[in-house]
Amino acid sequence: MPAKTSNAPKSPARSRVLDTATRLFYTEGVHSVGIDRIIAEAGVAKATFYHHFPAKDALVQAYIEEQTRMQREAAEQLEADGPREKLLAVFDHMGRVGGLADFRGCPFINAAAEYPDPAHPVRRSIEDYRTWFRELMRELLTEAGDPDAERTADLLMLIRDGLAVACDLDDPVAPRPLVRDAVLRVIGGARDGAEV
Amino acid sequence: MPAKTSNAPKSPARSRVLDTATRLFYTEGVHSVGIDRIIAEAGVAKATFYHHFPAKDALVQAYIEEQTRMQREAAEQLEADGPREKLLAVFDHMGRVGGLADFRGCPFINAAAEYPDPAHPVRRSIEDYRTWFRELMRELLTEAGDPDAERTADLLMLIRDGLAVACDLDDPVAPRPLVRDAVLRVIGGARDGAEV
DNA sequence: AGCAGACTAGACAGATCTGTCTGGTAGGGT
DNA sequence: ACCCTACCAGACAGATCTGTCTAGTCTGCT
Numbered sequence A, B: 001m002p003a004k005t006s007n008a009p010k011s012p013a014r015s016r017v018l019d020t021a022t023r024l025f026y027t028e029g030v031h032s033v034g035i036d037r038i039i040a041e042a043g044v045a046k047a048t049f050y051h052h053f054p055a056k057d058a059l060v061q062a063y064i065e066e067q068t069r070m071q072r073e074a075a076e077q078l079e080a081d082g083p084r085e086k087l088l089a090v091f092d093h094m095g096r097v098g099g100l101a102d103f104r105g106c107p108f109i110n111a112a113a114e115y116p117d118p119a120h121p122v123r124r125s126i127e128d129y130r131t132w133f134r135e136l137m138r139e140l141l142t143e144a145g146d147p148d149a150e151r152t153a154d155l156l157m158l159i160r161d162g163l164a165v166a167c168d169l170d171d172p173v174a175p176r177p178l179v180r181d182a183v184l185r186v187i188g189g190a191r192d193g194a195e196v
Numbered sequence C: 001a002g003c004a005g006a007c008t009a010g011a012c013a014g015a016t017c018t019g020t021c022t023g024g025t026a027g028g029g030t
Numbered sequence D: 001a002c003c004c005t006a007c008c009a010g011a012c013a014g015a016t017c018t019g020t021c022t023a024g025t026c027t028g029c030t
Helices: A012-028 A035-042 A046-052 A056-077 A083-099 A107-114 A121-143 A149-169 A175-186 B012-028 B035-042 B046-052 B056-077 B083-099 B107-114 B121-143 B149-169 B175-186
Strands: none
Touching: A012 A035, A012 A046, A012 A056, A012 A107, A035 A046, A056 A083, A056 A107, A056 A121, A083 A121, A083 A149, A083 A175, A107 A121, A107 A149, A107 B107, A107 B149, A121 A149, A121 B149, A149 A175, A149 B107, A149 B121, A149 B149, A149 B175, A175 B149, B012 B035, B012 B046, B012 B056, B012 B107, B035 B046, B056 B083, B056 B107, B056 B121, B083 B121, B083 B149, B083 B175, B107 B121, B107 B149, B121 B149, B149 B175
């Protein structure tokens, strides 16, 4: 049925809903934003919303997966010659984004705070993101010759989460040079001049 | 008016409300738990609740401040001979708590996710906690002879937040030895055997 | 004795939430 | 001509939320 030309271009109404939800969920939180508000700002009828999503939770899950897609895309578009530079580019990018005025923290950490049950589909989708990110770190580290990529990836995960929280709750620019040094040290690329 | 003997022992009804709220807010989130549920489980009349708290937000703020009080108390009760050992003890304690079955992440990070406005009183109280913790780190580091305690404290803050998130969203026991090594390296106490 | 304050039980108002349902329009494929 | 799908507008049910209010009990101080 969805054979327009070749693949499914996703209906415009659905896209409008997902875009609006992504914006509102991120800036105001999931439980604080109701369906009525979303469909009003998306300019979509209620029946249309429930035609595309079985329930609100499904929209929340779609929001999480959309965030994952966007972050993967952003990571792929970062240009770097070599795995070490790629790793640094990922964290530099995070620091830049964290310093923007509309930064509101990590969407995955924030959403998880509103879904306590680890078995909930939303939490599963959040897990998927974290698995992807950790895998990305591990692959780049292995490629860069890290002898214990698994362990170092866990360390980078720690820094990632810490950076996201710090940019949200504390001074959003202070941790940036700090993080760069920390990442450099962790991936074994510290120069003598970069003492912490 | 509250001159019973010398200070205010806080009414038992109020304590019951705050205890119940602390439990429910932490395990299920703030917006997901209603006043009706809290007063029912606390065994308190609605009028009594509104007699002690002007609104739900005030209870949320009291919850945050109660969490701060508890964490301060826990930190003070950690025995250690020397600032370096005290620092390690704080992080060891965090790792232990993070591994417990009922660990649900950092209450401050979680609550902040539900209060996007940084000017909100709840966010201010969260800020107070974070200021206290950073100060504690800074003082211990200075005492331990760290030449750049400010900077190292920021690094420890990063590890703290990363540990709390990891214990909540990932494997709750994996990061523990990792964190100990990371803290040791950051505070300049790495032995040769503790290679990361 | 009398009064103030802490407390209980629960009705109530008004808003808001999710999800369903009715009814109707427009366009594309067959 | 026909039908299917996507879409819009909005009423509606039923639950739940916060916060107010009435009405009455119990305790301890003065």
